[in-house]
Amino acid sequence: MARPTASDALQEGSLSGFVPKARLGKSMVAGYFSAEMQRRVKMLAVERGVTVQALIGEGLDLLFVAAGKPPMGER
Incomplete structure (x- = not known):
């Protein structure tokens, strides 16, 4: 299942689970x-x-x- 985009989050009225475009296709190294x-x-x-x-x-x-x-x- 695809991660929510900003427009999806705004339509639902929540930014929970929102992934900024700058992070799409990237993984955290920590x-x-x-x-x-x-x-x-x-x-x-x-x-x-x-x-x-x-x-x-x-x-x-x-x-x-x-x-x-x-x-x-x-x-």
Whole structure:
């Protein structure tokens, strides 16, 4: 069954289960880290004027390159 879109959610009067278009076809990659790691990542994102997701994408690209794989370039 397809996930609800914004127009489906508005017709039903609820945003429960709504999936933004930017997330369609994507999966979450996550991990648990210390509060200090979270703070430092957020601070770096603010300093660079980017999102935490962009930093994670950049870090994963560096990991791929170090492993001899092409970067994905997703931000």
